[in-house]
Amino acid sequence: MKNKSETKYLLNSFVAHVQTQFGKRIKVIRTDNGCEFNYKEFYDNLGIVHQNSCIETPQQNLVVERKHQHILNVARCIMFHSNIPKQFWSYAICHAVFIINRIPFAVMDFKIPYKLLYKRKLDMSVFKVFGCVCFASTITNNRNKFDSRSRKCIFLGFENGIKGYVFLDVKTREIFISRDVIFHEGTFIHLENRTDQLISKENHLCLPFENASNYISETVQPKEDVIQPEDGTCQNGDMRISARLRKAPEYLKDYHHRISNSIKIDSNKTQVKYPISSALSYDHLDKNQLCLITYI
Numbered sequence: 001m002k003n004k005s006e007t008k009y010l011l012n013s014f015v016a017h018v019q020t021q022f023g024k025r026i027k028v029i030r031t032d033n034g035c036e037f038n039y040k041e042f043y044d045n046l047g048i049v050h051q052n053s054c055i056e057t058p059q060q061n062l063v064v065e066r067k068h069q070h071i072l073n074v075a076r077c078i079m080f081h082s083n084i085p086k087q088f089w090s091y092a093i094c095h096a097v098f099i100i101n102r103i104p105f106a107v108m109d110f111k112i113p114y115k116l117l118y119k120r121k122l123d124m125s126v127f128k129v130f131g132c133v134c135f136a137s138t139i140t141n142n143r144n145k146f147d148s149r150s151r152k153c154i155f156l157g158f159e160n161g162i163k164g165y166v167f168l169d170v171k172t173r174e175i176f177i178s179r180d181v182i183f184h185e186g187t188f189i190h191l192e193n194r195t196d197q198l199i200s201k202e203n204h205l206c207l208p209f210e211n212a213s214n215y216i217s218e219t220v221q222p223k224e225d226v227i228q229p230e231d232g233t234c235q236n237g238d239m240r241i242s243a244r245l246r247k248a249p250e251y252l253k254d255y256h257h258r259i260s261n262s263i264k265i266d267s268n269k270t271q272v273k274y275p276i277s278s279a280l281s282y283d284h285l286d287k288n289q290l291c292l293i294t295y296i
Helices: 004-022 040-046 058-082 086-100 113-118 287-295
Strands: 028-031 049-052 132-137 150-158 165-169 175-178 181-191 197-200 206-208
Touching (some): 004 040, 028 058, 040 049, 086 150, 132 165, 150 181
Antiparallel strands (some): 132 150, 165 175, 197 206
């Protein structure tokens, strides 16, 4: 319900749904003192008793209030786990209700409400992790030979009356329904307020939507010390190594902590107080001794 003006229509639809689907007639409806529930003529025509709780006495609606608290607790849990922004709270609420209706309760002798209501076996394969990364197949008519065959999406739950899943396209922010999809239930994406950037929870890498190959993460560590060439590239045989400049720790700024034959240090130009190269160097060693040290 988006507006309170929809109360009468939704209430009438709920009463008709219960009578048609389950063959039951509603006898009593208990509400608070909201004006949106005051439809005396509607209740009288259907023979429904309308009860109101006292002002500022929510404990008289104990069952409903506790169930609301249960739904909100589950919805907050899945939103924190999936890092979904608050603007998608309605999908989290619907998914929380979907989960609650399919788990056993002690007050029902550990029976599942869904099985008691619909008298049929529960299909456990439909359970998916809310907010996980998934790849939905694109429509054949809207793609050519060189277009991507899938769309990177976020799972937002289910849609009533359709045998499909609700997804949020990561790139276009479009919400759509699809059936052909591959789920990665252990991977989550946190959507920032900016629409041009994503943060992956799994590897903590900031990945832009486009030109991802030009982005170098600061969390990637090179496997060995390399010198940054002037052209900005850095190659080691066939293996590409990060071209990020490495910064020495502050507590080592007064000392030389790297000694290599490829790095020549001029003691006359150095600005450190105690250059270690003046006391220790590989230059006085012959090739056999140097190879032995390298091997060890």
